[in-house]
Amino acid sequence: TQLLEQSPQFLSIQEGENLTVYCNSSSVFSSLQWYRQEPGEGPVLLVTVVTGGEVKKLKRLTFQFGDARKDSSLHITAAQPGDTGLYLCAGLGGTYKYIFGTGTRLKVLA
């Protein structure tokens, strides 16, 4: 069974602080996505990483795919209240099945 564990589970920080969210698995994924979900809505895609070691930047967000394609991280610089939400990683396995991580709930205080 493919599992994706995210850490931390909860994170409450002040505006302007930096943070990193981790997504770890013992399984290899062909690609990995990060989504953000706001209350009452469905997850929305932030980024897809495909190549081991790949780094992608989206404004203040930096995403990295591990060399072995088993793990990923999301780093947010100078967090803002608008970054508040549930962050989810999702790994693509061999049968087009997207496995979602356990989730990280982020709250950024003004």
Added chain:
Amino acid sequence: GAGVSQSPRYKVTKRGQDVALRCDPISGHVSLYWYRQALGQGPEFLTYFNYEAQQDKSGLPNDRFSAERPEGSISTLTIQRTEQRDSAMYRCASSLGQGGSGELFFGEGSRLTVL
């Protein structure tokens, strides 16, 4: 349509009743997924369709759960003889291609409450 549409948005039913949840994906999207999501947690995979073919149903909890997508567009997730443990948010997502790193577009979900 402009986005993935799910109905009903809210369903309250009594234990033992059957329920049908509908998903209307984005027009032209080949792949369709059903997930179940507990509050504050990641979506749990239930089943996946490529056009009308159900290619993976490994996440369906038991044989009370079934899904179909007969014409490769609208899909229905049916839960027979509902139990209280079936209470959850059920989310549908569609993707343009046949898996392969495509973006998943999620509907707003159907919240099921079994009394």
